[in-house]
Amino acid sequence: MEFIFLGTSAGKPTKERNVSSIAMRLDQSSECFLFDCGEATQNRLLYTPVSLGKIKKIFITHLHGDHFFGLPGVLSSRHMDNVTSPIEIYAPKGIKKFLQTIEEISQMNLDFEIKITEFKEEDKFSFDSFDVEIVSLKHSIESYAFLITQKPPLPKLNEQKLKEDNIPPSPIYAKLKRGEDVKLSDGRIIKSKDYILESQKPLKVIISGDNEDPYIFTDYKDIDLLIHEATYTKEVFESLTKKQKHTTAEDLAKAASKANIKNLIATHISARYSLIKKEGGHFIGEIEEEIRKYFKSTFFVAKDLDRFQLTNDGKLIFKENLQSHIFL
Ligand SMILES: [Zn+2]
Ligand SMILES: [Zn+2]
Numbered sequence: 001m002e003f004i005f006l007g008t009s010a011g012k013p014t015k016e017r018n019v020s021s022i023a024m025r026l027d028q029s030s031e032c033f034l035f036d037c038g039e040a041t042q043n044r045l046l047y048t049p050v051s052l053g054k055i056k057k058i059f060i061t062h063l064h065g066d067h068f069f070g071l072p073g074v075l076s077s078r079h080m081d082n083v084t085s086p087i088e089i090y091a092p093k094g095i096k097k098f099l100q101t102i103e104e105i106s107q108m109n110l111d112f113e114i115k116i117t118e119f120k121e122e123d124k125f126s127f128d129s130f131d132v133e134i135v136s137l138k139h140s141i142e143s144y145a146f147l148i149t150q151k152p153p154l155p156k157l158n159e160q161k162l163k164e165d166n167i168p169p170s171p172i173y174a175k176l177k178r179g180e181d182v183k184l185s186d187g188r189i190i191k192s193k194d195y196i197l198e199s200q201k202p203l204k205v206i207i208s209g210d211n212e213d214p215y216i217f218t219d220y221k222d223i224d225l226l227i228h229e230a231t232y233t234k235e236v237f238e239s240l241t242k243k244q245k246h247t248t249a250e251d252l253a254k255a256a257s258k259a260n261i262k263n264l265i266a267t268h269i270s271a272r273y274s275l276i277k278k279e280g281g282h283f284i285g286e287i288e289e290e291i292r293k294y295f296k297s298t299f300f301v302a303k304d305l306d307r308f309q310l311t312n313d314g315k316l317i318f319k320e321n322l323q324s325h326i327f328l
Contacts, residue, residue, distance in 0.1 A: 001024070001026055001027065001309070002024070002026075002308065002309050002310075003022055003227070003307070003310070004048050004305065004306070005022055005305065005307075005308075006041050006048070006304065007021045007036075008268065008269055008304050009066075009270075009271050010210075010271065011066050011270070011271060012271050013040065013271070014271045014274070016275045016276075016303075016304070017269070017271075017275070018038060019038030019039055019040070019067070019069075020038045020067045020267070020268055021034060021038050021041040022207060022227065023050050023055075026129045026150065027312075028154075029128065029129045030054065031054055031129075032050045032054040033055075033056070033057045034058040035058075035059050037058055037060065037067070037068055037070040038066045038069060038070050040070060041070035041074060042070060042077050044305065047322050048305070048322055052074065052077055052081050053083040055074070055078070057089075057090070058071070058074070058087065058088070059089075059091070059132070060090070060091035060095060061145065061207075062142060062143035062144060062209045062210060063091070063094050063095065063141060063142075064141065064143075064210065067209065067210075071098075071099065072099075072106070072108075075087070075110060075114070076106075078110075079109075079112070082111070085112060086112055086114070086115055087112060087113075088115045088116075089116050091116070091119070092118060093120075095116060095118060096118060099114065119134050119144070121135075122136075130149060131149045132146050132147065132148055133146070135147055135208075135216070137208065137213070137216060138211055138216070139209065139211055139212060139246075140245045143209040145208035145211070145217075147204065148206070148207065149202050150202045150204075152200060152201075155196045156196070156197045156199075157173055157195050157196060157197065158196070161195055167184070176195050178192075179193075200312045201222075201314075203225075204223050204224050205225045205226075205227070205310065206223055206225070206228070207227045208226070208227060208228040208229065209229075210229055210246060210268065211229060212246055213247075214247050214256065215255045215258065215259075217256070217261070218258050224262050224310060224316075225262065225263045225310050226256055226261045226263070227302075228247065228252055228264070228266065228267070229246060229267060229268035230247060230248065230267075231244070231270050232249070232270050233250070233282075233286050234248045234249070234250045234290065236272070249286075249290035250290050252295075253293065253294035253295035253299075254294045256295050257296065262314055263297065263310070263314070263315075265301075265302050265308065266287060266302065267301075267302040269284060269287055284301060288301045304323070307321070
């Protein structure tokens with residue numbers, strides 16, 4: 001399972017970071033799934049291996065502009081790329097009106113169908129490679145998290161044992177994988193269960209929208225990865241005259257620790273935090289430092305175009321930053 005962060009800034013973009021969007025890819029599927037689609041998401045996608053035609057589903061956490069103003073651009077460029085396969089959009093109520101209005105005003109005349117689902121709390125969706133459950137959050141408007149449970153890929157065969165028992169590769173292998181027992185030409189009957197390796201536990205990931213109460217996730221067990229906002233450090237949050245309904249790095253770290261989250265990625269960092277230390281300015285390292293104090297498992301503060309892999313045994317690995325591709 002792989003995640004590419006297309007935008008990690010909260011509210012508005014900076015020169016270094018764009019607004020929210022994450023691309024998810026699964027080992028067993030060539031499709032790509034977008035979670036949020038802030039303005040200029042399509043621009044960030046140009047520096048990744050993900051083409052617009054590969055995007056078949058888009059999930060929107062909530063209808064604040066920094067999470068979905070990029071949708072019209074993605075859809076119209078998908079049309080210009082001559083993509084004809086349908087696209088599914090899952091979002092809170094209001095998205096239908098938004099898209100219908102844009103389509104009408106700009107005469108998009110798309111060559112593909114848009115299937116829109118306006119979801120609500122506790123809705124569940126089942127797809128070929130994963131299930132999604134909608135979790136309600138606390139924010140200034142309706143906001144949701146997606147609890148993703150990966151469907152385990154087809155089980156692997158014990159090839160060593162097959163070889164030892166003199167069963168060469170043939171269509172028999174596919175039958176064994178599907179759980180069927182097989183009669184061989186020499187009369188032997190072999191049982192599928194004797195040749196299947198124990199399958200991995202399905203991975204569970206939460207991709208959260210904006211939220212002021214990360215303790216909501218203490219109700220969920222065995223979460224391999226939580227992707228959640230950490231808009232401010234505690235110090236900055238406390239200095240705000242108008243309190244925003246967001247989470248601080250400290251609260252996220254404490255809640256993730258209490259919820260026994262195995263791996264954590266913080267994103268949606270306020271635009272005031274720069275990637276470079278500047279005199280008198282805030283630095284993204286402050287967020288990192290604050291999380292480190294309270295969360296002792298693996299975590300990262302995502303930067304735009306960071307690519308992470310969550311392995312089948314639940315390890316989170318930073319693979320690369322695709323930023324260097326920008327100048328290619
Ligand atoms: Zn936001
Ligand atoms: Zn918001």
